[in-house]
Amino acid sequence: MGSFNPDPPKPWVETPLIFSPPLSRKVGCNIYLKLENTQPSGSFKSRGIGLMMLNALSAASSSSSSPSAEVHFYCSSGGNAGLACATTAAALRRPATIVVPTSTSAFMIAKLRELGARVVQTGASWAEADAHLRDALLAPPEPGVRKVYVPPFDHPDVWAGAATLVDEIARDVLAGRVAAADGEDGQGAAGVVDAVVCNVGGGGLLNGVMEGLERNAKILGGGVGGRTKVLAVETVGADSLNASVRAGELVTLPGITSIATSLGARRVSEKTWEWAQRAGPENLISATVTDKEAATACVRFLDDARILIEVACGATIATAYNGDLRRYLGKGLTDEEWARRNVVLVVCGGSNTSLEILEKYKKTYGIE
Numbered sequence: 001m002g003s004f005n006p007d008p009p010k011p012w013v014e015t016p017l018i019f020s021p022p023l024s025r026k027v028g029c030n031i032y033l034k035l036e037n038t039q040p041s042g043s044f045k046s047r048g049i050g051l052m053m054l055n056a057l058s059a060a061s062s063s064s065s066s067p068s069a070e071v072h073f074y075c076s077s078g079g080n081a082g083l084a085c086a087t088t089a090a091a092l093r094r095p096a097t098i099v100v101p102t103s104t105s106a107f108m109i110a111k112l113r114e115l116g117a118r119v120v121q122t123g124a125s126w127a128e129a130d131a132h133l134r135d136a137l138l139a140p141p142e143p144g145v146r147k148v149y150v151p152p153f154d155h156p157d158v159w160a161g162a163a164t165l166v167d168e169i170a171r172d173v174l175a176g177r178v179a180a181a182d183g184e185d186g187q188g189a190a191g192v193v194d195a196v197v198c199n200v201g202g203g204g205l206l207n208g209v210m211e212g213l214e215r216n217a218k219i220l221g222g223g224v225g226g227r228t229k230v231l232a233v234e235t236v237g238a239d240s241l242n243a244s245v246r247a248g249e250l251v252t253l254p255g256i257t258s259i260a261t262s263l264g265a266r267r268v269s270e271k272t273w274e275w276a277q278r279a280g281p282e283n284l285i286s287a288t289v290t291d292k293e294a295a296t297a298c299v300r301f302l303d304d305a306r307i308l309i310e311v312a313c314g315a316t317i318a319t320a321y322n323g324d325l326r327r328y329l330g331k332g333l334t335d336e337e338w339a340r341r342n343v344v345l346v347v348c349g350g351s352n353t354s355l356e357i358l359e360k361y362k363k364t365y366g367i368e
Helices: 021-027 045-061 080-092 106-114 126-138 156-174 204-215 240-247 270-279 291-305 311-321 324-329 335-339 355-365
Strands: 017-019 030-035 070-076 096-100 118-121 145-150 195-199 229-235 284-289 342-347
Touching (some): 021 291, 021 311, 030 156, 045 070, 045 080, 045 156, 045 204, 080 096, 080 106, 096 126, 106 118, 118 126, 156 204, 195 204, 195 311, 195 324, 204 270, 229 240, 229 311, 229 324, 240 284, 284 291, 284 311, 311 324, 311 342
Parallel strands (some): 030 342, 070 096, 195 342
Antiparallel strands (some): 017 030
């Protein structure tokens, strides 16, 4: 590998926020799409994983103990975090090893290897893959190598990177690319951005969204106690946050049974649970959709938006098709009041998808 570049490339890009006429008509309010599927790795993970890896590389270069050690990145992931790590490592010209559970598709493993990453497949869940990475790969020292652990979701740098997508939404608001708030309407003043909808796996994206909303509260009307609500969506069978909300305490699922393997964290981060408690159920709303609803959304979204997404992202988009957005975010509003609301759907992307996979969903679930 080459010597350290003092100014390495930023491994994520600013993504578009676009108004969606088809989804707005279906939902009955203003729907904006934050297109994280356009990131270099195909998902929002490029932001947080990229920032964490950049910071680690910078710290390694300034280390007085072993400044010449070769940095080698290690990541455990069900797919997209590993892909972001491998993509970033390729851009930084550093080696990467990705440990994935046995549930990870051959399709995703091939993508990782195409990027030059070493792939190790072990364990029935992400937690088991992560334990193997820590014990068998990270622990043994290797002369001349600085091993850097890249967590898929549970790290402040990962959350800070994800928060930059909200900073970009705020800039779009200031530039006048989002409909202006309508003021008093009998339900309290509408926020410039009334709600952000995102999915939840381990909670890295949600933590970043909450951090970004709090930082940009004056612009967006959000933050804890602000007017921007967050709808956090999981698929049934990968619903570790929803299970915790229902139990009133942070719980661990016995296993992952959803097809949305990218959401396959049996337990959300402590920070995610902290945000849920701070915001409360009125401001951070936990929702679930079925695998069928998420898969159906992937198929319909391809027709409506001409964008191919994986089923984990389909969980978010499903709320625009199954009535959940109005049910959770429009309680007590008239049709006219609801029509003025601005809702951002985070199209988090994901690379575990193809036309062949969508065709399989159509057959499995009888999607027309």
